[in-house]
Each structure stands twice: as structure tokens, then as C-alpha cells.
Amino acid sequence: xxxxxxxxxxxxxxxxxxxxxxxxxxxxxxxxxxxxxxxxxxxxxxxxxxxxxxxxxxxxxxxxxxxxxxxxxxxxxxxxxxxxxxxxxxxxxxxxxxxxxxxxxxxxxxxxxxxxxxxxxxxxxxxxxxxxxxxxxxxxxxxxxxxxxxxxxxxxxxxxxxxxxxxxxxxxxxxxxxxxxxxxxxxxxxxxxxxxxxxxxxxxxxxxxxxxxxxxxxxxxxxxxxxxxxxxxxxxxxxxxxxxxxxxxxxxxxxxxxxxxxxxxxxxxxxxxxxxxxxxxxx
Numbered sequence: 001x002x003x004x005x006x007x008x009x010x011x012x013x014x015x016x017x018x019x020x021x022x023x024x025x026x027x028x029x030x031x032x033x034x035x036x037x038x039x040x041x042x043x044x045x046x047x048x049x050x051x052x053x054x055x056x057x058x059x060x061x062x063x064x065x066x067x068x069x070x071x072x073x074x075x076x077x078x079x080x081x082x083x084x085x086x087x088x089x090x091x092x093x094x095x096x097x098x099x100x101x102x103x104x105x106x107x108x109x110x111x112x113x114x115x116x117x118x119x120x121x122x123x124x125x126x127x128x129x130x131x132x133x134x135x136x137x138x139x140x141x142x143x144x145x146x147x148x149x150x151x152x153x154x155x156x157x158x159x160x161x162x163x164x165x166x167x168x169x170x171x172x173x174x175x176x177x178x179x180x181x182x183x184x185x186x187x188x189x190x191x192x193x194x195x196x197x198x199x200x201x202x203x204x205x206x207x208x209x210x211x212x213x214x215x216x217x218x219x220x221x222x223x224x225x226x227x228x229x230x231x232x233x234x235x236x237x238x239x240x241x242x243x244x245x246x247x248x249x250x251x252x253x254x255x256x257x258x259x260x261x262x263x264x265x266x267x268x269x270x271x272x273x274x275x276x277x278x279x280x281x282x283x
Contacts, residue, residue, distance in 0.1 A: 009260065009261055009262045010037065010256050010257065010260045010262050011038050011260065012034055012038045012256065012259060012260060013037075013038030014038070015038070015039045015040070016039065016042065016091050016092050016094075017031070017034050017039045017041050017042065017092075017094045017095075017096060017259065018041075018042045018044065018092055018094070018096065018145075018149055019031045019034075019041060019042065019043050019044065019096045019098055020044045020045075020096070020097050020098055020099040020141070020142075020145050021044075021045065021097075021098035021100065021164075022041075022042075022043025022044050022045050022051065022054060022067065022098065023043060023046075023047060023050035023053070023054045023067075024045070024099070024101075024214065025212070025213070025214040025248055026098055026164065026209070026214060026248050027045075027054075027098035027099070028043070028054040028057065028058070029248035029249055029251065029252065030096060030098060030248075030251060030252060030255050031043060031054070031058060031065075031096075032057065032062060032252075033249065033251075033252030033253075033255060034096075034252075034255065034259065035058050035061070035063050035065070036061065036062045037256050039093075039259075040064065040066075041065050041066075042065070042085060043055065043065060043066070043068075044067070044068055044069075044072070044078075044081060044145070045067070045069065045070075045099075046070070046071055047069070048069050051067040052067075054067070055067055066085065068081035068085055069081070072099045072137075072141040072142075072145055073136055073137065073140060073141055073144065074144075075144050075147070075148065078144055078145060078147075078148040078149075079148055082148050082149060088152075090152050091152070091156065092149060092152035092153055092155075092156065092159075093153070093156050093158070093159060093160065093259075094153070094159065094160040094161065094162065094259050095145060095146065095149055095150065095153065095160075095161050096161075096162045096164075096259075097141070097142040097146070097161070097162070097163045097164060097186075098164050099137065099141045099142070099145075100137055100138040100141060100142075100164060100182070100183070100186075101134075101137060101138070101179075101214065102179040103133070103134050104219055105126070105127040105130035106127065106130040106131045106134040106176075106177070106178035107121070107126075107176050107177075107178075107179070108121050108122060108123060108174075108175045108177065109121035109122075109175070110122070110175070111174040111175060112174075126177075126178075130178070131177070131178045132178075134178035134179055134182055135178050135181055135182040135185070136182075137182065138179065138182030138183050138186055139185040139186055139189065142163050142186055142189065143189065146193070150202075153202050154200060154201070158201065158203075158261070158264070159201060160202065160203045160204075160205075160258065160259050161190075161193065161202065161205075162204075162205055162206065162207060162255060162258050162259060163187075163189070163190045163204070163205075163206040163207075164186070164207055164209065165183050165186050165187045165190065165206040165207065165208040165209075165270055166180075166183035166186075166209060167209070167210050167211070167272070167274055167277055167278060168180035168183045169183040169184040169186065169187040169208060169270075170208060170272070170278050171277075171278065172184075175232070186206065187206055187208070190204055190205065190206040190268070190270060191270075194267040194268030197267075198267065203258075203263070203264075203266065204267055204268065205258045205263070205267060205268065205269045205271070206269070206270045206271070207251060207254055207255065207270075207271055207273060208270050208271065208272045208273070209246060209251060209272075209273050209274065210240060210246050210272070210273060210274025210278075211236050211237075211240065211245050211246060211275075212245060212248060213245055221245070236277075239277060239280060239282065240274070240275040240276060240277045240280070241275060241276030241277075241279070241280050242275035242276055243275075246273065246274070246275060251273055254273050258271070
């Protein structure tokens with residue numbers, strides 16, 4: 001009986017979940033975990049080819065998947081996906097904003113500014129458009145899907161939004177000013193939304209992952225030729241008490257907790273899944 005109670009508490013049976021960034025490393029892993037917990041999952045992404053590949057992986061393991069191509073920074077594109085998925089007839093229980101990432105053009109080459117060293121990627125020379133695009137991808141890329149799909153969450157009891165924050169929101173990451181600022185905005189917005197929707201029956205929380213290898217951060221954490229950890233990757237592992245990068249599946253149980261009835265009185269929370277990174281002061 002105890003086992004059945006626990007399984008029921010964390011079950012997503014009968015729920016429909018929408019994942020932005022659904023074809024990415026983390027987004028597709030989270031969607032797979034939700035599908036295995038009984039949810040119907042819908043994936044949004046920019047590449048039909050990648051979405052089809054994610055659909056195949058999830059379908060083989062757990063069940064049917066729907067998807068639509070769109071750009072989370074283009075409201076008209078999101079509206080088109082919304083109509084394709086059913087519009088006002090779409091039944092939706094939760095939205096998971098997993099789209100995001102960093103780009104090399106918005107990252108400095110050094111941790112510290114040295115006026116005696118000529119640096120083509122210091123803060124004064126960074127590509128301002130890339131900087132803005134990175135901030136928009138992480139913050140506006142969460143805001144716009146909520147604008148377009150959020151009203152459907154109000155139609156169902158126990159609606160939920162889970163945003164993907166980052167350690168960069170907790171401790172600004174060296175070399176990554178735009179990414180860190182964008183994720184800090186996501187975290188602040190999560191808390192603001194939790195208050196705003198507090199009496200409307202929609203809970204809003206976030207997960208703050210530590211360091212997981214993704215397509216967006218691989219250039220920072222690994223050597224492109226060997227695949228071994230870069231000096232920055234090694235430094236991160238040394239600053240992580242568990243001394244390794246996270247595996248995508250290690251985020252799943254936290255997501256299931258936040259989306260299920262197990263967290264029915266939890267809103268405005270930002271939960272770290274970071275191997276102890278945010279708790280370690282380095283000494």
C-alpha cells in the first residue's frame with residue numbers, strides 16, 4: 001500500500017505537458033521522464049529533424065508524443081504552434097520552459113579584465129547583438145511561451161509552470177555575463193509569477209541545474225578535439241563537491257516532484273540540482 005501511495009503521489013497520469021526546448025539534451029530527457037510517469041508530452045523546438053528524433057526516443061520508451069516547430073523568441077511562431085496543437089481546445093496541465101543556452105560570441109575569453117592585455121573578447125568588445133540574443137533566449141524565451149500557452153493552464157485544476165534556471169543565476173559565472181544575467185532574470189520572474197498566479201491555481205517553480213553537458217555549453221566545458229574536460233570544465237568539477245558533471249536523467253525526479261501532487265503547496269521555489277556546487281565556498 002505504501003508503494004502505491006508514493007507512486008500515485010508522483011504520478012503524472014492523465015496530464016498533458018508542454019516542453020519548450022523539447023529536442024535539446026535536457027529538454028528531451030525531462031520529457032522522456034515525464035512520459036514514463038504517465039504524462040502526454042508535447043515538444044516545441046526549432047528543428048523538425050531534431051524533434052522527430054526526440055519523438056522517436058520517447059515513443060519507443062514511453063508512449064505517444066506530439067510536437068510543433070517554432071521559435072520561442074518569435075511570438076507569431078509560437079501562436080502558429082498553438083493553433084497547430086489545438087488552440088483554445090488544447091488541454092494543458094503544465095508548461096516546462098527548457099529552451100535556453102549560451103553562445104560563444106556573448107562570452108568573454110578571460111575571467112578577469114587585465115588592461116595590459118589586448119583581448120578581442122573583453123567586455124568592451126563583445127558582440128552586443130549576441131549579448132542581447134543570449135539574454136532574450138533565456139528570459140524572453142520563457143516569457144513568450146507563458147504568454148501564448150499560459151491561458152490554457154487556467155482551464156485545468158493544479159496547473160503548473162517549471163522554468164529552467166541555472167547556477168549562473170545563483171553565482172554569476174565567469175566568462176558568461178549574458179547567460180548569467182538571463183538566467184537571473186528567469187529566477188526572479190519565476191518568483192514574481194508565483195505570487196501573480198498564487199490565487200489563480202497555477203504554481204510556478206524553477207529548477208537550477210548545476211553543470212550538465214549540453215549542445216550550448218559544450219564549447220566551454222570540453223576540448224573540441226578530444227572531448228576531454230577543458231581547463232574550465234576541470235575547474236568546475238573541482239568546485240563541485242561530487243566532482244563530476246550531472247547526467248540529464250538526474251533532473252527528472254525533481255521535475256516530477258514539482259509537476260505532481262507531491263508539491264501541491266510548493267510555489268516560488270528554485271531547487272538546485274548541482275552536486276553541491278551552490279553550497280561549496282571553495283575553502
